[in-house]
Amino acid sequence: MKWLILGAVLGLLLAYPALLAVVVAIAAALLSKPVLVAFGVGVVVRPAVSRRVRAWTP
Numbered sequence: 001m002k003w004l005i006l007g008a009v010l011g012l013l014l015a016y017p018a019l020l021a022v023v024v025a026i027a028a029a030l031l032s033k034p035v036l037v038a039f040g041v042g043v044v045v046r047p048a049v050s051r052r053v054r055a056w057t058p
């Protein structure tokens with residue numbers, strides 16, 4: 001699924017070169033908010049943490 005989204009974004013960037021500025025602006029706006037960055041990191045790391053916690057419990 002993520003490869004489809006990446007392909008769609010790259011296709012749009014090739015079709016509309018000015019769209020790159022919009023994508024960069026959106027990415028910068030999202031990365032400037034620490035709460036969103038922390039939430040994103042938590043979503044990515046959660047599966048690994050939950051596996052380790054289950055291994056600790058009897």
